[in-house]
Amino acid sequence: MDAATLVLDEATKVYPGQDEPAVDRLSLEVGAGEICVLVGPSGCGKTTAMRMVNRMIDITSGDILIDGASVRDRDPAELRRQIGYAIQQIGLFPHLTIAENVATVPKLLRWDRDRIRARVDELLALVQLDPDETRDRYPAQLSGGQRQRVGVARALAVDPPLMLMDEPFGAIDPINREKLQNEFLRLQREIRKTIVFVTHDIDEAIKMGDRIAILRKGGRLAQYAPPAELLMEPADRFVEDFVGADRALKRLALQRVRDIDLWRAPLARAGDPVASVRAQTAACDLPYPLLVDEAGRPLGWLSEAALAGETVTADLVSDPQPIVELDDVLRDALSDLLQHESQYGPVVDARGAVAGVLSIEAIGHALRDSDAVPRAADAAVEG
Amino acid sequence: MVASAVAALTAPLAQVQLRDRSGGDAGCVADDGLCPGWIADNFDRYVDPLVQHVYLVLASVAIGFAISFALALVAHRHRWMIAPIVQVTGILYTLPSIAVFFLLLPLTGRGSLTAIVALVAYSLLIIFRNITTGLDNVPEEARDAGRGMGLTDRQLLWRVELPLALPEIMAGLRIATTTTVGLATLAFFAGAGGLGGQIFADINFKSNVVVAGGLAVLLAAVLDAAILLAQRAITPWTRARAA
Numbered sequence: 001m002d003a004a005t006l007v008l009d010e011a012t013k014v015y016p017g018q019d020e021p022a023v024d025r026l027s028l029e030v031g032a033g034e035i036c037v038l039v040g041p042s043g044c045g046k047t048t049a050m051r052m053v054n055r056m057i058d059i060t061s062g063d064i065l066i067d068g069a070s071v072r073d074r075d076p077a078e079l080r081r082q083i084g085y086a087i088q089q090i091g092l093f094p095h096l097t098i099a100e101n102v103a104t105v106p107k108l109l110r111w112d113r114d115r116i117r118a119r120v121d122e123l124l125a126l127v128q129l130d131p132d133e134t135r136d137r138y139p140a141q142l143s144g145g146q147r148q149r150v151g152v153a154r155a156l157a158v159d160p161p162l163m164l165m166d167e168p169f170g171a172i173d174p175i176n177r178e179k180l181q182n183e184f185l186r187l188q189r190e191i192r193k194t195i196v197f198v199t200h201d202i203d204e205a206i207k208m209g210d211r212i213a214i215l216r217k218g219g220r221l222a223q224y225a226p227p228a229e230l231l232m233e234p235a236d237r238f239v240e241d242f243v244g245a246d247r248a249l250k251r252l253a254l255q256r257v258r259d260i261d262l263w264r265a266p267l268a269r270a271g272d273p274v275a276s277v278r279a280q281t282a283a284c285d286l287p288y289p290l291l292v293d294e295a296g297r298p299l300g301w302l303s304e305a306a307l308a309g310e311t312v313t314a315d316l317v318s319d320p321q322p323i324v325e326l327d328d329v330l331r332d333a334l335s336d337l338l339q340h341e342s343q344y345g346p347v348v349d350a351r352g353a354v355a356g357v358l359s360i361e362a363i364g365h366a367l368r369d370s371d372a373v374p375r376a377a378d379a380a381v382e383g
Numbered sequence: 384m385v386a387s388a389v390a391a392l393t394a395p396l397a398q399v400q401l402r403d404r405s406g407g408d409a410g411c412v413a414d415d416g417l418c419p420g421w422i423a424d425n426f427d428r429y430v431d432p433l434v435q436h437v438y439l440v441l442a443s444v445a446i447g448f449a450i451s452f453a454l455a456l457v458a459h460r461h462r463w464m465i466a467p468i469v470q471v472t473g474i475l476y477t478l479p480s481i482a483v484f485f486l487l488l489p490l491t492g493r494g495s496l497t498a499i500v501a502l503v504a505y506s507l508l509i510i511f512r513n514i515t516t517g518l519d520n521v522p523e524e525a526r527d528a529g530r531g532m533g534l535t536d537r538q539l540l541w542r543v544e545l546p547l548a549l550p551e552i553m554a555g556l557r558i559a560t561t562t563t564v565g566l567a568t569l570a571f572f573a574g575a576g577g578l579g580g581q582i583f584a585d586i587n588f589k590s591n592v593v594v595a596g597g598l599a600v601l602l603a604a605v606l607d608a609a610i611l612l613a614q615r616a617i618t619p620w621t622r623a624r625a626a
Contacts, residue, residue, distance in 0.1 A: 056531055081533030091528025095546045095620045105532050138623035154532075164531075 003032035003194040004161035006053065010062035013048055013219070022048045023219030025062065030211070032161075033192040037209035039199050040242070045219030050164050050198045054083045066162060081105050084155035084163035084193070088170040090147050092139040092154070098124070099135040102154045109158060123153040128183065145176045152184065156191070166198045181207060202243055206231070206250055214239050228254050248367060252331035257324055260366035262347055262356030265290045270314045274307045286357055290346060291316065296353030298323060298346040320346050324358050334363055404588070417589045426594070429581060433598050435495075436577040439567045440606065443499050444560050447506030454507075455514035459540070465515060472508035480505070480566060484573040493574030501573065505566055506559040513555025517548025550621055553614035557607050564603040578602075 006029070013023040023045040030036040038046040051057040053064055055076040064071045071079055092101050099120045106116045121131040127149035139147055148169065155163055169177045169184075181204065188195070199205055205212045206227045214222040214230070216238055223235040231247045231254070234240040244250065263285035268277045269292060277289050289307070291299040291314060298320035306315035322336040322345040337345055337360055344359035404412050404421075411418035451472075458464040483501040491497040521544045529543045545552075568579030581595035615622070 054531060056527075077533045077535045079533070080531055085528065085531035087524060087528060087531070089522075089524030089527075091522070091524035091526075091531075093525050093529070093543055093547075094522070095543075095549075095618070104529075104534075108533055108538070138620045140620070140623050151528075 002161055003192055004067045005032050005065075006030040006036070006162060006194055006196065007065040007068075008049070008053075008062070009065065011049070011052055011059050011064050012061045013045070013052060013057060014060045020218055021060070023052065023059075026213075026215075026219060026221055027062075028213055028221070028224055030194055030196065032194055034210040035188065035195045035197055035208055037197045037199060037205040037212045038215060039202060039205040039209075039212055040215035040222075041217065042200060044215040044217055046198045046200075046215050047166055049215070049219065050166055050196050053162075053164055053196060054080045054085065056080075081108055081158070082160050082162075084157075084160040084165075086151050086155040086163070086165045086168045088167035090151040090171075092147055092150060094139050097136050097138060098129075098142070098150050101139065101150060102157055104154060105157045119157065123156060124150075126156070126187065127153045129153070144172055145180065148172055148180060152187075156193075159191075161194060163193050163195045164198075165195060167200070168197075169204070170199070170201075177204075184208075203250070203253075206253060214242055249331070251367060252334060252363070253329055255330045255366065256326070257328050257330060257333050257347055257358055258326040260330070260358075260362060263344065263359050263362055265346070265354075265357045267292050267296070267354060268302060268312045269294070270312055272312045274310060274312055277307060277312060286344065286359075290320065290354065290357075292354055295351070298348065298354050323348055326350070326355055330363055330366065333358055334360070404585070412588075412590070415588050417593060421590050422594055429578070429594055429598060432576055432578050432581045432595070433602070435575070436564070436567055436570075436579075436599065436602060439495065439498055439502065439570055439575060439577055440560065440563045440602070442495075443502035443563050443567070444506055444556065446499065447503040447559060447563075448510055448556065450503065451507050451510035451514060454511055455518065456540070458511075458515060459518050459544075460536075468511060469508070472504075472511055475504040476508040478504075480569050481572055484569075488573070495570075495575045497573040498567070498570035498575030498577075502563050502566055502570070506563055509559045509562065510552075510555045513551050513558075514548065517551030517555075518544055520551065521547045546618075549618050550614065553610060553618075557610045560606045560610060561603045564599055564606065568599055 008026050008028040010025040010027055011023060012021050012025050014021045026045075026049055028036065038049055040046050048057055052059050053066075053071065055071055055074070059072075066083075092098075093104070096104075099117075102120045102123055103116045106119060111119070120135065124131040124134055129146060129149055134142065134146070134150070139150070142150065148171075152168065155165070169180050172180060185208065197205075197208055199208070209227055211224060211226050212230050213224045216222045222242075223230060223239045225233075225235075228251065230239065231243060231251045234243055234247070240247070264283075265286040266277055266280035266284050266289040268280075268289045281287055281289060289302045289312075291302050291306075291312075293299055299314070300316035300319045302312065303315045303317035306313045322340045322342060324333040324336055324345055324347050326347060326349055328336075333345075337343070337358070343361075344357050346354050347356045347358050349355045412421050454464075454468050458468055480501055483504065484497060487497045487500055491500060525543055525547065526539065529539045534542065567577050568582060570577045571580035571583060578595045578599045582592055585591045
């Protein structure tokens with residue numbers, strides 16, 4: 001099934017006997033195949049907003065449209081079978097085996113036995129579990145991380161065009177959470193579902209979201225924007241505080257080394273004429289020549305003595321560490337530089353050849369210049 | 384009417400001295416002792432009361448379970464009904480059984496029916512409470528996930544909630560069954576026979592009391608074990624632990 005579009009149109013929930021709405025005229029558009037993260041402090045109505053989509057909670061006013069059709073006109077049980085549902089507590093059925101858990105919705109839809117069996121194995125493999133080992137076990141026999149994967153597999157069982165995920169990695173320890181997040185993002189690149197993802201963790205929101213909706217108390221939308229825009233142009237004080245004082249640093253997690261203007265350094269091989277190296281140096285950002293091997297891989301920074309004669313000798317002043325890759329996120333690359341107490345380091349491409357030099361100064365430039373980026377992205381989305 | 388009911392109740396006691404003590408070692412029997420020879424010779428006279436006892440227990444627990452189960456399902460949907468049901472079944476549970484037989488006699492007469500009605504009344508509280516507790520103990524997240532995946536209330540009940548409540552439900556059945564085995568020894572007051580009739584028929588004779596009473600204890604143990612085995616067979620997940 002293809003991904004669905006989701007529109008919340010002034011969706012409002014007022015619980016009986018309460019004056020203040022839990023969700024107040026929330027309007028959002030989620031494009032097909034996008035992850036929309038609902039984030040905010042506790043009591044901001046983010047879970048309520050998510051549960052309105054599959055009518056676990058019925059809206060008081062406004063409307064919610066999936067692929068243009070209102071959820072109000074659908075039978076709740078039938079609607080829910082077509083929307084993947086994963087929650088923090090996972091909610092695996094303890095009395096059913098893993099295979100039976102994953103097969104819950106296919107059974108409701110009366111798939112035949114062979115199709116169910118094949119699908120269960122396919123899904124378990126998809127979430128990196130060994131079908132032969134896990135199929136016949138009970139949830140109590142699995143680790144927390146494994147159970148979480150089963151929960152995701154179960155939510156994906158009938159290939160729903162829309163998924164709701166309420167803090168799906170919230171109960172996992174930090175190391176495994178990061179692993180599951182990465183795995184899920186990789187999975188999402190394959191399956192391209194439309195996903196509503198609830199979290200209270202702004203870092204998780206920035207990592208997972210194509211767009212982030214920040215809600216404040218009373219279920220009011222504070223800002224709905226891609227992560228970069230949220231970090232660079234918070235709509236108001238509330239968003240600024242929620243995103244955190246270190247939002248400039250958080251932005252580093254959004255950009256990769258290949259996204260910024262790298263410095264150039266003179267490259268030299270042993271035996272090259274010194275004159276040509278000196279000529280190169282004049283045109284480069286960095287005055288220090290870098291020695292590379294035949295394949296262009298960095299060997300180290302050359303000393304003055306290496307350039308004393310007619311041709312370059314392999315006389316190094318220091319090794320080339322840290323070497324960063326074009327696909328590293330800036331945050332990790334900066335961390336590498338700081339750890340090596342170095343101002344700059346060679347950047348290599350997928351084959352290991354030097355593609356430029358990353359310096360702390362270049363990162364600083366990128367942060368200052370990237371104000372222009374979200375506006376361009378915005379125009380593309382709205383236009 | 385009351386006089387005839389009292390007469391009916393006391394009728395079995397009048398037979399006490401008429402019991403046959405033939406067979407076995409005459410000296411031991413005359414001393415009201417525990418006489419293996421007599422037990423061996425007379426064991427067959429306990430078979431019919433035992434069968435009747437089993438019948439009373441199984442019929443009562445089965446009917447009691449059916450009524451409690453229906454009540455529990457209704458109360459599961461309409462939670463305000465739990466308190467009144469517990470109160471009413473609680474009163475039934477505390478009524479002295481002899482009094483219940485006495486009150487029922489004009490309505491249902493002497494015989495198994497009266498006994499079963501009374502025994503059912505006793506089992507209701509135990510079974511109802513266990514089913515309700517079992518349903519209440521179903522993890523909320525399992526319920527939420529089930530609903531979120533599109534199970535209807537009925538599917539949720541039969542596929543998730545009741546299976547998960549099985550350990551408590553079976554525990555309730557075990558208590559109800561053992562209790563009923565004991566209570567059914569009074570059924571002969573309602574003219575329903577059973578092992579109790581044997582015990583009271585010659586209550587001074589050790590051999591008689593030990594055999595009849597022993598059979599009742601044995602019956603309770605066997606039924607309890609049978610239900611426990613059934614429970615283990617239908618709840619394999621409760622023994623699944625992290626490997």
